[in-house]
Amino acid sequence: MKILGISGSLRRDSYNTRLLGAAAGLVPEDVEFEFWGGLKEVPPYDEDDDTEEAPAAVAALREAIAGADAVLIATPEYNSSVPGQLKNAIDWVSRPLAMNPLRNKPVAVVGASTGAFGAVWSQAELRKVLAATGARVVEGEVAVGHAPTRFDEDGRLVDENLLEQLEEVVTSLIAVAVARCTSSEAPLASAA
């Protein structure tokens, strides 16, 4: 069982990347948590470039998603919505829709922001986008508002309530992925 973690923020000390780090610390021992760090390298979507040989960063992302049993995305919020580079990466992965690796893939969304609301609008929009790709969007939300106050000097999430909510989302995500893997239709992706 493998969960792929994608941070929607490119910043080195990103709170969303730290939130993924907290999620990685909450998964059971038999679950592998892999960070995908190639977001910055994904070029702007251009249908002229969307050929059989995809740009390397796009191919790597498609492969990483295909090889994972579930995906956890932590997103910031820019202007009440999804950061452009994250949306751009999903747009690449989603095409062609009928064959894209997000189809039926269990995906959960969490988010952190420096403001009070913890990227809730961005999370909602991201869930809508992911559903449109055919992903199996797992219920549950973690909204880390006032992010600078929720992590310690070492970047660890220290808010007990948020940790509990994060664990619930991760547990739900794993449960949906396990249910999918145990059906004959969708063998364990990470074992393929």
Place this chain on the structure above:
Amino acid sequence: MSTTQTLTIAPAGTWRLDPVHSSVGFEVDYLAGTFKGHFRDITANLVVDGKSALIEGTAKVASVDVKDENLAAHLQSPEFFDAERHEELRFTAEDVTLDDDAVAVRGEITMKGITRPVALAGKVTPPIADPYGNERVGIKLTTTVDRTEFGLNWNLPLPTGQPALANDVRIVGDLYFVKAD
């Protein structure tokens, strides 16, 4: 004035679906018109025993046929039929009432794992002998269901705030049966 009675819908026995000439489709208002699609892979049986009749059928979600493969993929996704978890649509009915050539059917339809009662109405074409030595009957049934009662909730708000896709979906089954025994 006719009186509704339960009559023999067809001679007793088992009748198998002719899947080539039969169709099971849906019609739903979308934007400024009516969007239609159908399922290529369908099964059905009609079992007649005296005056009672049983109709049961399935449609494979993965065989949904619309004019764009990406739209077909969307219809199979968790936002619509969720083909990975729920491979088939199912229909069963044991309450079949005939009044002249008009047929009324009460049964259950299952979509996305949710089973709900449904009433259908339509017409029966009386048995005929086809040129190949088979006996055939035709049954055309229609009903309207609220897709949201089956968890098919996708929509898109228009600039006016109105939804792009209607909730009411008309299901149309045009079924040709061939006598099996």
